Amino acid sequence: MLLRLRKLEPTDIPYLYQWENDAAVWADGANHNPLSCQDLRDYVEQTTGDIYKDGQLRLIIELRAKECSERFESSGCTIGCADLFDLDARNRRAAIGLYIAPAFRGKGYAEEALRQLEEYVFGFLHLRMLYAVTAVGNEACNRLFDRAGYDISTRLRNWTLEGDAVIRVKAGFSSD
Numbered sequence: 001m002l003l004r005l006r007k008l009e010p011t012d013i014p015y016l017y018q019w020e021n022d023a024a025v026w027a028d029g030a031n032h033n034p035l036s037c038q039d040l041r042d043y044v045e046q047t048t049g050d051i052y053k054d055g056q057l058r059l060i061i062e063l064r065a066k067e068c069s070e071r072f073e074s075s076g077c078t079i080g081c082a083d084l085f086d087l088d089a090r091n092r093r094a095a096i097g098l099y100i101a102p103a104f105r106g107k108g109y110a111e112e113a114l115r116q117l118e119e120y121v122f123g124f125l126h127l128r129m130l131y132a133v134t135a136v137g138n139e140a141c142n143r144l145f146d147r148a149g150y151d152i153s154t155r156l157r158n159w160t161l162e163g164d165a166v167i168r169v170k171a172g173f174s175s176d
Helices: 010-020 023-028 037-046 065-071 109-124 139-147
Strands: 003-007 057-063 078-088 093-100 129-135 151-160 163-171
Touching (some): 003 109, 010 037, 010 078, 057 109, 078 109, 109 129, 109 139, 129 139
Antiparallel strands (some): 003 057, 057 078, 129 163, 151 163
16 A cells, blocks of 8 residues: 555644645535634644544545655655545445645545545444535546446536536445
8 A cells, every 4th residue: 555544633734724725626625715724723633533523534645654755755745635524423424525636646546545545434434325526527536436436326406606516425334
């Protein structure tokens, strides 16, 4: 594995500040306004890292040390983040979001991060479903979820100012 997912640290705030304030991706997410370093500092300090307490979990995606030094020595190891949110503990499902920094896109990192997140969600948390809302026009995102086996469940007409979106669903663990 080239990547690892880890809990947020205060040292991640500069990355979060850059990513959360990238207006180019606001149409694909829930954020529609700039965030301050203080907003992010408060979030990092207040989050427990327990999805059941917080109802959400943000993990940092980073290249393992060996890959950092061999490939992107000057770029550092932090390449993105993965979000689990809208947790429904009773029905054992959550929404998923991924962000890969532009310099690291197109290298298969999103696919590996998604696979690791699914292993955690289905294998450890024993949730039974993950879902994502993706803009129809976000071709890279839609290819990622297609390859990962997410089925289109619903088309949301005029969901955003940019147009339609789809809900993509993947079922995993099931006991009962």
